[in-house]
Amino acid sequence: MWNQLDTGFGHWNVFVWLCFFFIVSGFVLWIRSLGRMDYKRSTDQDEIYWSGNEVPDDGAKISVPASSSYWGFRVAMEPLYALLNRFHSGNASDYAGYFVVTVALIGLLVLF
Amino acid sequence: MNWHDHLPAFLVMIPLLGAFLTPFVASWGKLVRNVFFVLFMALTLVVGISLCTATFDGRVLVYVMGGESFSLTLPSGMSYPIRILFEIDGFGSLLILCISIAAFAGALFSINYMDRFSGWKRFMSLYFLMTAGALGMSATGDLFNFFVFVEISSIASFGLIAFWRDKPESLEASFKYMLISQVAAMLLLLAIGSLYGKYNALNMGALASMLRAGTLERISLALIVSVLAFKCGAFPMHTWMPDAYAETPSGVTCLLVTVSQASFYGLIRVCYSIFPALTQGGTVGWILIVLGCMSMFFGVLMAVVQHEIKRLMGYHSISQVGYMLLALGVGLLALGNRNDIAAYGLTAMKGGLFHVMNYSFYKGLLFLCAGALYYATGTRDLDKMGGLARNMPWTAGMFVIAAAAISGLPPFNGFVSKWMIYESSFVVHPLLPALAMITSVLTLASFVKVFQAAFLGPAKEKFVAVREVPYGMLAGMAILTVMTLLLTLFPGWFMGNLFENAARALLDHQGYIRAVMGGI
Numbered sequence: 001m002w003n004q005l006d007t008g009f010g011h012w013n014v015f016v017w018l019c020f021f022f023i024v025s026g027f028v029l030w031i032r033s034l035g036r037m038d039y040k041r042s043t044d045q046d047e048i049y050w051s052g053n054e055v056p057d058d059g060a061k062i063s064v065p066a067s068s069s070y071w072g073f074r075v076a077m078e079p080l081y082a083l084l085n086r087f088h089s090g091n092a093s094d095y096a097g098y099f100v101v102t103v104a105l106i107g108l109l110v111l112f
Numbered sequence: 113m114n115w116h117d118h119l120p121a122f123l124v125m126i127p128l129l130g131a132f133l134t135p136f137v138a139s140w141g142k143l144v145r146n147v148f149f150v151l152f153m154a155l156t157l158v159v160g161i162s163l164c165t166a167t168f169d170g171r172v173l174v175y176v177m178g179g180e181s182f183s184l185t186l187p188s189g190m191s192y193p194i195r196i197l198f199e200i201d202g203f204g205s206l207l208i209l210c211i212s213i214a215a216f217a218g219a220l221f222s223i224n225y226m227d228r229f230s231g232w233k234r235f236m237s238l239y240f241l242m243t244a245g246a247l248g249m250s251a252t253g254d255l256f257n258f259f260v261f262v263e264i265s266s267i268a269s270f271g272l273i274a275f276w277r278d279k280p281e282s283l284e285a286s287f288k289y290m291l292i293s294q295v296a297a298m299l300l301l302l303a304i305g306s307l308y309g310k311y312n313a314l315n316m317g318a319l320a321s322m323l324r325a326g327t328l329e330r331i332s333l334a335l336i337v338s339v340l341a342f343k344c345g346a347f348p349m350h351t352w353m354p355d356a357y358a359e360t361p362s363g364v365t366c367l368l369v370t371v372s373q374a375s376f377y378g379l380i381r382v383c384y385s386i387f388p389a390l391t392q393g394g395t396v397g398w399i400l401i402v403l404g405c406m407s408m409f410f411g412v413l414m415a416v417v418q419h420e421i422k423r424l425m426g427y428h429s430i431s432q433v434g435y436m437l438l439a440l441g442v443g444l445l446a447l448g449n450r451n452d453i454a455a456y457g458l459t460a461m462k463g464g465l466f467h468v469m470n471y472s473f474y475k476g477l478l479f480l481c482a483g484a485l486y487y488a489t490g491t492r493d494l495d496k497m498g499g500l501a502r503n504m505p506w507t508a509g510m511f512v513i514a515a516a517a518i519s520g521l522p523p524f525n526g527f528v529s530k531w532m533i534y535e536s537s538f539v540v541h542p543l544l545p546a547l548a549m550i551t552s553v554l555t556l557a558s559f560v561k562v563f564q565a566a567f568l569g570p571a572k573e574k575f576v577a578v579r580e581v582p583y584g585m586l587a588g589m590a591i592l593t594v595m596t597l598l599l600t601l602f603p604g605w606f607m608g609n610l611f612e613n614a615a616r617a618l619l620d621h622q623g624y625i626r627a628v629m630g631g632i
Contacts, residue, residue, distance in 0.1 A: 001604050002601075002602040002604045002605035003601060003602055003603070003604055004603075004604050005528065005603045005604050005607055007459050007462075007463075007531070007532050007535060008454075008458070008459050008535075009459065009535040009536075010531075010535065012528055012531070012603065014523045014600060014601055014603065017522050017523035018523060021523075057573075058572065058573045059498055059499050059569055059570025059571050059572045059573075060498065060572045060573065060574075062569075062570060063498045063499075063565075063569040063570060063572070064564075064565075064569075065419070065494070065495040065565070066419040066494035066495050066497075066561055066562070066564075066565035067419040067494075067495050069561040069564070069565070070416060070417070070557065070561065073416070074416075074417055077413070080413070081413075081417065084410065084413065084414060087348070088351060088414070092287065092288045092291050092292070094351075095288060095291075095292055095351040095352065096291060096292050096295055098348050098349060098351065099292050099295060099296065099338075099342055099349045100295070102338060102342075102348055102349050103299065103334070103335065103338040103339075106334050106337060106338045106341075106399055107331060107334040107335070107338070109334075109395055109399060110330050110331075110333055110334040110337070110390075110395055110396065110399070111327065111330050111331065111334070
């Protein structure tokens with residue numbers, strides 16, 4: 001069968017997954033249909049809630065920039081990122097050095 | 113004489129002819145230039161597909177240049193081949209298919225994308241040359257010719273990375289890559305020269321039949337493995353990759369992804385087909401596994417914090433190369449032991465080769481989507497983008513498919529290949545799949561960030577006039593989207609006809625030698 005795969009460890013069939021997604025999507029749409037539809041359009045009930053503040057017209061003023069995403073993760077990993085940033089110095093001599101050192105290390109490992 | 117027999121020669125001849133005809137044809141107007149570009153890349157694609165289907169039955173295609181007969185590898189009196197020789201088995205044809213599809217998609221995309229810029233003659237010539245170099249790397253059966261094709265693709269890529277030569281960042285990226293690449297090229301030449309000095313042969317099959325496990329062979333192996341690992345972007349030699357991928361025009365980045373895969377092809381070919389006596393069961397396998405794990409983890413860690421879209425994707429490329437190195441490293445550990453091959457080695461190799469094809473298509477597609485965003489907004493900075501899904505629904509849709517696939521979300525193809533790598537590497541050590549899964553989670557996290565920052569959120573005033581990119585660009589992206597979806601929906605067909613065949617071709621070390629050396 002073109003759509004299924006046996007790896008020796010397990011079995012994969014993409015259409016089983018697609019059926020699963022269609023069934024779950026059906027449930028999601030059913031739950032959504034239970035929501036109230038009697039709100040008043042074009043009134044405050046229809047407005048975006050933004051912590052009680054007025055929503056600015058320009059989306060640029062309320063969007064979260066990509067560089068602010070995962071702030072907590074970056075702070076938690078700060079020591080590792082400091083090391084990685086030092087490693088990516090942008091200096092071509094450093095980069096050539098990393099290459100030569102890696103070649104030497106691989107050479108030693110293969111030789112002995 | 114059947115023209116079908118000469119397909120291996122056409123594979124490199126067509127893009128090379130395109131490169132040399134470009135300066136004349138590009139002067140005859142925009143329409144002729146565009147038709148010529150797409151037609152030559154389409155012809156290359158047709159040859160690539162034909163070669164791939166010709167190896168479905170496990171055949172190894174051999175083509176000798178300039179001999180009495182194109183199929184005569186050993187003229188009378190010769191004990192090993194001396195002419196330029198192409199040798200294409202299931203593994204080579206897999207790479208040829210990936211490269212020719214990505215090159216065609218990148219060319220279609222570039223027709224509109226590059227229309228705003230001058231320098232078309234330069235662009236097209238270098239694009240053809242880079243395609244010829246990458247295809248030659250995957251087709252050649254000769255180590256020195258492999259070096260020549262590596263250099264052809266490298267020199268073309270230096271020019272294409274620095275294509276926007278008025279931008280200091282492009283020049284810097286090209287200079288850095290050129291500097292380290294030339295050091296690497298010298299080491300590769302030194303390794304090949306050493307083998308030639310000792311064995312008086314450059315043909316891969318002939319060398320494989322003669323190689324002994326001596327000191328010189330070990331040094332040569334170490335140099336070749338290091339150089340090709342650098343070329344495919346393995347940590348800590350990856351530093352050229354984010355800069356180069358970020359500064360290259362997007363259609364070229366799509367091709368550059370597969371050029372790095374051609375280096376990966378060389379690395380695996382050397383380990384499995386030429387040096388199996390030195391690589392099986394030990395050190396080299398673990399070297400590839402460690403390089404793979406470092407590339408996966410550190411690559412994705414750097415990607416998560418980027419806000420320049422192509423740079424972010426460049427770091428993801430390093431991470432994806434890590435999966436392939438891990439898989440083929442695990443395969444090397446099993447090499448030489450039938451039980452280990454049956455228990456986990458073959459699954460690892462098939463998973464790794466599946467990932468090679470997946471990566472070529474979804475990564476190429478992601479770079480094209482990034483190019484489409486740059487084309488429409490004039491920026492690559494995610495901080496400045498937002499709300500573009502309304503204006504660019506097709507680009508947004510294709511981006512979602514590629515992002516879900518690279519993040520390994522079921523039921524996409526990326527999940528299937530990663531799943532096979534997890535299963536097989538678990539047998540070697542449970543920490544390996546754990547690290548690979550953490551990498552996959554972080555990959556998903558960073559692509560959620562890209563999608564949220566670029567496509568979701570309220571519309572920004574300065575992008576109100578932004579419209580979907582032209583049809584040519586959408587067509588380039590659509591080809592890679594269709595390939596990603598085909599790999600998702602029919603993994604069994606691809607496994608049966610391509611990956612299983614390619615993995616068995618790699619394991620059949622003697623078959624690779626026999627195709628050139630006959631019964632010797």
